[in-house]
Each structure stands twice: as structure tokens, then as C-alpha cells.
Amino acid sequence: MTTRRATITDVAALAGVSVATASKALNGRDDVRATTRQLVLDAAAQLSFQPNLLAQGLLSGQTRTVGLLTSDMVGRFGIPVLLGAENAFGAGEMAVLLCDARGDAIREQHYIRTLLSRRVDGLIVVGESTNPRPSITKDVPVPVVYAYAPSDDPADVSFVPDDEGGARLAVRHLIATGRTRIAHITGPVTYKAATDRAEGVQETLEEAGLAQAGETLYGAWSQRWGRLAADMLLLNDPAIDAVFCGNDQIAAGFIEAARERGRRVPDDIAVVGYDNWEVLSEETRPTLTTIDPDLERLGHTAAQHLFAAIDGRATPGVHSMPTRLVIRDSTAPGIPDTPWQVSRGGSGA
Amino acid sequence: MTTRRATITDVAALAGVSVATASKALNGRDDVRATTRQLVLDAAAQLSFQPNLLAQGLLSGQTRTVGLLTSDMVGRFGIPVLLGAENAFGAGEMAVLLCDARGDAIREQHYIRTLLSRRVDGLIVVGESTNPRPSITKDVPVPVVYAYAPSDDPADVSFVPDDEGGARLAVRHLIATGRTRIAHITGPVTYKAATDRAEGVQETLEEAGLAQAGETLYGAWSQRWGRLAADMLLLNDPAIDAVFCGNDQIAAGFIEAARERGRRVPDDIAVVGYDNWEVLSEETRPTLTTIDPDLERLGHTAAQHLFAAIDGRATPGVHSMPTRLVIRDSTAPGIPDTPWQVSRGGSGA
DNA sequence: GAAATCACCTAAAAGGTTTTCGTAACGTAG
DNA sequence: CTACGTTACGAAAACCTTTTAGGTGATTTC
Numbered sequence: 001m002t003t004r005r006a007t008i009t010d011v012a013a014l015a016g017v018s019v020a021t022a023s024k025a026l027n028g029r030d031d032v033r034a035t036t037r038q039l040v041l042d043a044a045a046q047l048s049f050q051p052n053l054l055a056q057g058l059l060s061g062q063t064r065t066v067g068l069l070t071s072d073m074v075g076r077f078g079i080p081v082l083l084g085a086e087n088a089f090g091a092g093e094m095a096v097l098l099c100d101a102r103g104d105a106i107r108e109q110h111y112i113r114t115l116l117s118r119r120v121d122g123l124i125v126v127g128e129s130t131n132p133r134p135s136i137t138k139d140v141p142v143p144v145v146y147a148y149a150p151s152d153d154p155a156d157v158s159f160v161p162d163d164e165g166g167a168r169l170a171v172r173h174l175i176a177t178g179r180t181r182i183a184h185i186t187g188p189v190t191y192k193a194a195t196d197r198a199e200g201v202q203e204t205l206e207e208a209g210l211a212q213a214g215e216t217l218y219g220a221w222s223q224r225w226g227r228l229a230a231d232m233l234l235l236n237d238p239a240i241d242a243v244f245c246g247n248d249q250i251a252a253g254f255i256e257a258a259r260e261r262g263r264r265v266p267d268d269i270a271v272v273g274y275d276n277w278e279v280l281s282e283e284t285r286p287t288l289t290t291i292d293p294d295l296e297r298l299g300h301t302a303a304q305h306l307f308a309a310i311d312g313r314a315t316p317g318v319h320s321m322p323t324r325l326v327i328r329d330s331t332a333p334g335i336p337d338t339p340w341q342v343s344r345g346g347s348g349a
Numbered sequence: 350m351t352t353r354r355a356t357i358t359d360v361a362a363l364a365g366v367s368v369a370t371a372s373k374a375l376n377g378r379d380d381v382r383a384t385t386r387q388l389v390l391d392a393a394a395q396l397s398f399q400p401n402l403l404a405q406g407l408l409s410g411q412t413r414t415v416g417l418l419t420s421d422m423v424g425r426f427g428i429p430v431l432l433g434a435e436n437a438f439g440a441g442e443m444a445v446l447l448c449d450a451r452g453d454a455i456r457e458q459h460y461i462r463t464l465l466s467r468r469v470d471g472l473i474v475v476g477e478s479t480n481p482r483p484s485i486t487k488d489v490p491v492p493v494v495y496a497y498a499p500s501d502d503p504a505d506v507s508f509v510p511d512d513e514g515g516a517r518l519a520v521r522h523l524i525a526t527g528r529t530r531i532a533h534i535t536g537p538v539t540y541k542a543a544t545d546r547a548e549g550v551q552e553t554l555e556e557a558g559l560a561q562a563g564e565t566l567y568g569a570w571s572q573r574w575g576r577l578a579a580d581m582l583l584l585n586d587p588a589i590d591a592v593f594c595g596n597d598q599i600a601a602g603f604i605e606a607a608r609e610r611g612r613r614v615p616d617d618i619a620v621v622g623y624d625n626w627e628v629l630s631e632e633t634r635p636t637l638t639t640i641d642p643d644l645e646r647l648g649h650t651a652a653q654h655l656f657a658a659i660d661g662r663a664t665p666g667v668h669s670m671p672t673r674l675v676i677r678d679s680t681a682p683g684i685p686d687t688p689w690q691v692s693r694g695g696s697g698a
Numbered sequence: 699g700a701a702a703t704c705a706c707c708t709a710a711a712a713g714g715t716t717t718t719c720g721t722a723a724c725g726t727a728g
Numbered sequence: 729c730t731a732c733g734t735t736a737c738g739a740a741a742a743c744c745t746t747t748t749a750g751g752t753g754a755t756t757t758c
Contacts, residue, residue, distance in 0.1 A: 005490060007744060018708045023746055033706065053466045054407045055744035058713050063403065065467075068447070073432055083422055086449050090456075095467060098417070098447040100435050107439075114444060117402045118414075141354060223632045249628070279598075279628070283572045356714055367738045372716055382736060404714035407743045 006047035015043040026051070057119065065095050066306060067115035069108065071149070072128040073100040076277065077295060081126045081147050084299025092307065094121075103128070112136060122306045125149075126299070130160050130193045143309035147302040148295070150318045157309060158318045159302040161293040163193050166323035167200025170244045170272045170291055173325055175208050177332065179242035179270055183213040185229040185254065186246025187221040194218060194246055197274070201244060213240050221246070226253020234261055241269055242331075248273035248280040248290055255284050255330065270331040276324075286329030293323050355396035364392035375400070406468065414444050415655060416464035418457065420498070421477040422449040425626065426644060430475045430496050433648025441656065443470075452477070461485060471655045474498075475648070479509050479542045492658035496651035497644070499667045506658060507667045508651040510642040512542050515672035516549025519593045519621040519640055522674055524557050526681065528591035528619055532562040534578040534603065535595025536570040543567060543595055546623070550593060562589050570595070575602020583610055590618055591680075597622035597629040597639055604633050604679065619680040625673075635678030642672050 012022035017036060024032045025040035026049075032040075043049075057063040068085060070078045082098075089096045097115060101108035115123065122142050127133050127149020135153035137144045143157075150158035174182050184201045186194045198216045205212050214237055219225035226245060230253065233240060245251035251273030255265050263269050265286055273281055276292035298321045305315055361371035366385060373381045374389035375398075381389075392398075406412040417434060419427045431447075438445050446464060450457035464472065471491050476482050476498020484502040486493045492506075499507035523531050533550045535543045547565045554561050563586055568574035575594060579602065582589060594600035600622030604614050612618050614635055622630060625641035647670045654664055 008746095009744080019745080020709075020747080021707055024707090027746080029747095031706065036706080050462065050466045052407070052468060052744050053463075054403045054412065054468055055713090056746075058401070058403045058407060058715095058744080059746055061713080065446075073428075073435070079422075079428060083449065086422070086447060090448070090460075093463070095446050095448070095463060097414075097444050098435060099439070099444070100432070111439075113399065114442070117399045118444060119401060119403055249632075252632075283598075283601075357716095358714075368715080369717080369739075370737055373737090376716080378717095380736065385736080401714050404743085405716075407714085407745095408716055410743080 005052075006049045008049065008051065010047055011040060011043045011049050014047065015040045061119075062121055063119045064093055065097055065118065065120050066122045066124060066303075066310075067099060067111075067118075067120040068096045068124050068126065069099050069101060069111060069115070070126045070128075071101050071108070071133070072103045074102075075128045076275075077148055078126050078128055080295035081299035081302070084296035084301075085124055085126070085147065085303040086299075087296070088300045088303035088307075094307075108136075112140065116140065116142075122310045124302055124306050125151075126302075129191055130163060130196070131191065143306060143314060145302050145306040145309060147299055154318060155316050157305060157314060157316055159298050159305070160318060160320050161193075161295065161298060162320040162323055163196035163293075164200035164203075165320070166274065166291040166293060167197040167244070168204045169323060169325045170274070171201050171204040171208075173289070173327070173331065174242045174244065174270055174272060175204075175210070177270060180210060181213040181237075181240045182210065182242045182244060183217070183233055183237070183240050184244050184246075185217045185219070185226065185233070185250055187219065187225075187250070189218040197246060213237055219250075221249060223249045223253035223256075226250035226255075227257040228253075230254040230257035230261070234258065234263065242271070243269060244272045244274075246274055248275045248277045248288060251288055251290070251330075252280050252284050255286075255288070266329065266331050272331060276326050281326070281328065284330065289328045289331040290326050291323050292326050294321065297321065354401075355398045357398065357400065359396055360389060360392045360398050363396065364389045410468075412468045412470055413442055414446055414467065414469050415471045415473060415652075415659075416446045416448060416460075416467075416469040417473050417475070418448050418450060418460060418464070419475045419477075420450050420457070420482070421452045423451075424477045425624075426497055427475050427477055429644035430648035430651070433645035433650075434473055434475070434496065434652040435648075436645070437649045437652035437656075443656075457485075461489065465489065465491075471659045473651055473655050474500075475651075478540055479512060479545070480540065492655060492663060494651050494655040494658060496648055503667060504665050506654060506663060506665055508647050508654070509667060509669050510542075510644065510647060511669040511672055512545035512642075513549035513552075514669070515623065515640040515642060516546040516593070517553045518672060518674045519623070520550050520553040520557075522638070522676070522680065523591045523593065523619055523621060524553075524559070526619060529559060530562040530586075530589045531559065531591045531593060532566070532582055532586070532589050533593050533595075534566045534568070534575065534582070534599055536568065536574075536599070538567040546595060562586055568599075570598060572598045572602035572605075575599035575604075576606040577602075579603040579606035579610070583607065583612065591620070592618060593621045593623075595623055597624045597626045597637060600637055600639070600679075601629050601633050604635075604637070615678065615680050621680060625675050630675070630677065633679070638677045638680040639675050640672050641675050643670065646670065 008022050009019055012019045022040050025037040086096055099111040101111055123144045126147040132152040133149045135151040135156050137156045146158040150160050217229050245254055251271050255271055265271055273288045273290035276290045281288035281290045357371050358368055361368045371389050374386040435445055448460040450460055472493045475496040481501040482498045484500040484505050486505045495507040499509050566578050594603055600620050604620055614620055622637045622639035625639045630637040630639045
């Protein structure tokens with residue numbers, strides 16, 4: 001198991017050529033005879049030679065490695081972003097060094113240092129909420145891209161979901177299906193995601209000449225809050241015919257409470273969620289129309305822009321990424337069982 | 350931003366000593382005068398010198414890096430394992446290279462090659478189900494540890510959750526709360542997790558002199574199947590007073606259907622789930638008693654054993670990791686709101 | 699027949715660090 | 729004064745690869 005690994009010297013020796021020639025043969029450079037090249041390739045195969053990327057990196061100054069610094073991997077949103085990024089990296093010859101700072105600034109500093117020690121070519125920082133986070137770009141001699149949580153320095157490269165656009169999609173869909181008394185229940189007011197979406201709701205309703213049914217109800221991101229808010233809302237304003245919820249958990253709670261109060265979804269009240277967290281949105285009854293923030297794509301795009309930045313083609317600014325409306329039964333009665341999806345272009349970079 | 354990074358040569362020059370002395374001073378070796386050492390340290394600080402880990406690795410043959418090969422990061426189980434492992438690595442000076450093979454054997458081979466090219470010190474392979482997976486240990490010149498999915502070679506080092514033990518915990522708890530007609534609904538029979546748990550149920554009931562209420566119902570890991578199975582079960586065997594479900598989704602579906610059929614949980618029927626997936630187990634009504642497989646700990650332990658293996662102290666075999674019973678309201682009526690937890694020792698390595 | 703061209707290959711340096719060995723300087727014992 | 733041990737430091741090798749510059753022999757050109 002622990003046999004010494006073959007080096008290019010071994011390959012060259014076996015092929016009966018010099019190290020330099022072996023290198024050229026292996027890397028497809030053209031001042032080597034075809035027969036010689038084959039000799040070298042055969043030798044390499046026989047020894048199952050793998051070039052030492054450390055040595056290459058030392059020489060070239062490029063490690064083909066990027067650091068992925070996440071502030072809280074436990075949460076739901078970091079994972080898809082990370083997944084999309086890993087996906088983009090895997091496609092190239094890049095590898096990703098994963099560091100989870102667990103929301104601790106000290107630990108983050110520590111990780112940044114070790115990543116730099118390892119001479120990563122770039123850094124991608126993924127946050128856990130869409131609230132801006134401190135920039136690290138100036139402290140670091142390699143390009144940095146921020147995903148999900150933007151940097152607080154607008155000159156950095158950030159990718160965030162278009163929460164306002166998502167809310168617009170949701171509300172337009174409700175209006176298009178004939179709803180006129182639309183309420184909005186969402187999470188804590190301290191979340192930029194919540195206030196952005198609320199703003200999107202507000203503006204879209206105004207554009208359509210409608211008034212929002214009641215104030216935006218800020219609470220928690222939980223099912224419990226969805227139930228509670230449903231009780232409040234249905235009691236105060238019985239004429240409501242649609243509600244847009246700040247996430248799928250709130251929506252699931254709302255649907256449950258509404259049914260217990262004898263309101264039929266979607267016939268009496270249409271419900272739209274947010275996140276397209278499928279374990280919830282596919283299991284509510286009726287299944288849940290929701291906004292998919294397409295986080296995997298966000299991560300993918302962020303990674304690609306990190307590549308570009310490494311190549312010297314940075315794209316500064318906060319880029320807001322388009323979301324998708326996923327229509328299911330909670331807004332569209334009578335539609336066949338398979339959900340159909342609506343994608344939306346534009347709005348972002 | 351792209352200023353050349355300081356090397357030990359720069360530090361040595363600034364301190365007015367040779368490179369060798371600088372190295373010794375920085376690494377705390379003792380044949381260097383105290384005043385000289387301070388000189389070097391000051392110079393290093395001034396240049397904010399960071400040793401190049403590539404160069405160190407090239408020389409020492411140790412990269413202090415491990416590869417984490419996951420077969421399907423999208424799934425629910427890989428993540429906590431990965432998290433626990435990352436946690437263990439972060440504590441030391443190890444870094445983890447993340448590769449998601451997405452269940453594709455070709456891609457897995459590719460990743461293994463590039464990881465070896467990068468001279469990782471070890472590999473941790475995390476699977477997506479507890480079904481054994483092909484061993485890669487002989488193809489690889491570094492230690493390998495398998496987490497969640499064991500290797501099919503029993504001489505390898507594997508860590509799996511103790512599904513049988515988890516089932517025992519669940520059934521013993523039901524018996525302890527006075528239930529005697531206990532049914533078992535679970536996922537597809539193709540999952541070893543499902544059959545292991547079923548076996549645990551069977552044996553525990555026999556030991557208690559009880560007969561299982563009906564055959565084990567194999568189906569899907571979904572809420573839908575939980576509802577369906579509930580309908581079948583409650584119709585066929587109205588005397589059932591407890592059900593142990595193969596996961597929390599099935600349990601959530603069961604609870605829902607049971608309530609709709611007018612059975613009170615836990616008064617008429619006690620329900621136990623599996624996984625302690627908190628988004629579900631804390632949101633069902635009543636909240637769900639369930640088995641927590643403690644995957645984060647599993648990942649942590651696997652990582653620690655990888656360290657040991659790298660140091661030459663491997664621990665071959667399939668180690669089965671203990672689970673925890675988390676008691677909530679679906680089995681224990683009238684208990685105050687905060688859940689109390691029971692941990693169990695033993696049974697594993 | 700000498701010079702130039704060409705095809706192919708090799709020696710050596712570079713990259714940053716650690717470690718081994720060598721070498722001063724100095725003090726102490728004989 | 730010589731022999732030796734100790735202390736503090738420096739030169740150079742080693743890790744593995746790529747690249748540059750150079751070298752060899754054969755073939756072509758005048």
C-alpha cells in the first residue's frame with residue numbers, strides 16, 4: 001500500500017530518455033519524436049505515473065485550487081450554493097478546499113490564513129443570509145467572490161438571489177390567477193431577504209393598482225409562525241383570497257391552519273411559498289406553488305466568475321440572480337399532477 | 350492586491366541571517382540564539398510571511414490535506430457526516446478537499462486520480478445509503494476510511510450507524526411505555542437500513558415475548574407512503590397501539606393520516622420516527638419521538654480514525670456507531686414542552 | 699567541402715522550504 | 729600552545745516538475 005510513488009525521473013529512466021524529454025512527451029509539446037513519445041507514455045502507464053501537482057504548483061505559482069469559505073454549513077442555503085460551486089469547479093481541473101467557519105470571525109481569519117498558506121488561486125465566500133457581510137478582499141492577495149451574502153464593499157464581486165424579483169414573480173402570478181386581496185407573511189424584519197421581498201410585494205401590488213391586504217406580518221421562518229399568522233389573518237380579514245409567504249415553512253403552517261379553519265386551498269385562498277424546499281413544497285396538501293431561488297445556479301455562476309477573476313477578468317458589483325416560479329396545486333386548481341415550471345430570464349448578470 | 354508574497358529568503362535577508370537560520374528560528378528549533386530568533390520573527394511579522402505549504406509538502410511528503418469523496422451530496426445524510434468530518438479536520442491543521450462524485454463511478458475514478466495527484470494524506474469516502482459500496486482501498490496508496498456506507502471489504506475501515514440498535518432503542522421505548530401491539534412501516538426493502546431496522550424490531554419484540562403487529566410494511570421513504578400505510582394498517586388491524594416508522598417522513602405522514610381517521614397520538618397510538626430530521630420531527634403535531642443516528646459524530650469519529658490510520662494506527666473493521674433516542678410528544682403524553690434526550694453508550698467502537 | 703538548417707534530445711535552473719553537514723569562534727582541559 | 733567540545737550559524741542538497749538554453753548528429757545548401 002505504501003509503495004513509493006513513481007516520479008517523472010522513474011518514467012524517464014524506464015523509457016531511456018532524459019527527464020526533460022519525458023516531461024515534453026507527457027505534456028504534448030511538439031519537439032519530440034512520435035516514437036519517443038510513445039515510449040514515454042508507455043513507461044508512464046506502466047508505472048501508473050501521476051505528476052505531482054505540488055511540484056507543478058510550486059513552479060507555476062498556480063495551484064488550481066480555490067478555497068470555499070462558508071460561514072455556516074449547517075444551514076439550508078449554504079449547501080446548494082456550495083454544490084453548484086463544486087459542480088463548476090469539478091468541470092474544470094480545479095479542486096476546492098472546504099472550510100466551515102461556523103459563523104465565527106476568529107475561525108474565519110484562521111481559515112483564511114491557512115488557505116493562503118496553501119496558495120489557493122482564489123476564494124469564494126458563501127454566507128448564510130442575504131445580509132451583507134464584511135469584505136475580506138483587501139486582506140487577501142487573490143481574487144474573492146461572495147455568494148448568497150454580498151460583501152459590504154460594492155466594489156467587490158458578489159452574487160445574491162433577486163429576492164425582490166422573486167416576490168414580484170409570486171405576486172404577479174397571484175394577480176394573474178385572479179386574486180385581488182393578497183397578504184404577505186414573512187420572517188424576521190432583521191433579514192434583508194424578508195424586507196426585500198416585502199418591498200417587491202408592495203411595488204408589484206401598487207403597479208397593479210391593488211392595495212396589500214393588511215400590513216406585512218414579520219415573524220419567524222417557522223411553520224409555527226405560519227399557523228399563528230394564519231389564525232390572526234383569517235380572523236381579522238376574512239376576505240383575503242391569497243397569501244404570499246416568506247418561505248415554504250411559513251406556507252406549510254399557513255396551509256395547515258387554513259384547512260383547520262375550513263378554508264379550502266387554493267379555492268378560497270391561494271398560497272405561494274418561497275425557497276422551493278422540496279421536502280416541504282412537494283409534501284404539503286395541496287402541493288405548494290413557490291419561488292425557487294435557484295441557489296445551485298447561483299453557486300455555479302459565482303464559481304465561474306471566480307475563474308474569470310483569476311484570469312484577470314473580474315466583474316465587480318453585486319449581481320442579483322434570477323429566481324424561478326414553480327407552480328403547483330396551491331395556486332392552480334385542477335392542473336394535472338405533474339408540476340409545470342416557469343423560468344424567467346433577465347434581471348441579473 | 351497582487352504583490353509578490355514574501356518568502357523565507359526575504360525574511361532571512363531582512364533579518365540579516367541565512368535562509369537556514371531563518372527556517373530554524375521560525376520552526377522553534379533550538380540551535381539558534383534567542384536574540385537572533387527574535388530578529389527573524391520580527392522580520393517575518395513585518396513581511397507578514399506565510400510559509401508556502403506546497404514547498405513544505407513537496408519536501409516532507411505530507412500535505413496535511415485529506416480528500417473527502419462523497420457520492421451524493423444532495424442527499425440528506427452525506428451532509429451531517431461531512432460536517433462532522435470537516436469539524437474534526439479543522440481542529441487539527443488538516444484541510445479537506447471536497448469532491449462530489451454524484452453517484453457516478455467514472456467521476457469517482459477521476460476524482461480519486463486528481464486527489465492522488467495532489468498528494469492527499471488520506472481519503473474519507475462518504476456514501477449515501479448504508480448499503481456496502483465497492484472498496485477503493487487497494488487502488489490507492491494512502492489510508493481510506495468509509496463513512497455511512499461501509500466498504501464491501503471487511504478488512505477496510507468503515508463507520509456505519511447502528512440501525513439495528515436504533516430499532517431496538519425505539520421498540521424498547523415503546524414497550525416501556527406500555528405498548529404491546531407494535532407495527533413497523535419502513536422504506537424500500539432494497540435498503541440495508543430498512544432491513545437492519547426491521548430485524549432489530551423483530552428481535553427486540555421476540556425478546557420481550559411479543560409478536561409484531563402484522564408484517565413489516567416496506568414502501569418508500571416518503572410522507573405519502575406513511576399516509577398510505579397508515580390507512581392500510583388502521584383498517585386491517587384496529588387494535589394497534591404503536592408504530593415504529595423507518596424515517597421521520599413516513600412518521601409525519603402516519604401521524605397526519607391517523608389524526609384524519611380520528612386516532613389520537615399518542616393516546617391511541619404512539620409513533621416513533623427515525624433520523625431526527627428536526628425540520629420534520631419538531632414540526633409534527635404532536636412533536637415526534639425519533640431515533641437520532643448522530644451522523645455528525647459518525648463523521649467526526651471517521652475523521653479521527655483517518656488521522657490514526659495516517660499515523661499508521663489503522664483500526665480495520667466495520668464499526669457501528671451508537672444512536673440516540675430523542676423522546677418527544679408522540680410517545681410520551683403530558684411531558685413538559687422541552688424534549689429530554691436519552692443517550693446510549695456501547696455497541697460500537 | 700564547408701556552412702547552414704533541422705530534428706531531437708539533454709543539462710541545468712527555477713520555485714520555497716527543511717535538513718544535514720560543515721565551519722567558524724570561543725572556551726576549557728591538558 | 730595544542731586538542732577538543734560547544735555553540736551558532738551558513739552552504740548545499742533534497743523534494744519534483746517545467747522551461748530555457750544549448751548541444752549533437754544528420755541532412756541540406758551553396
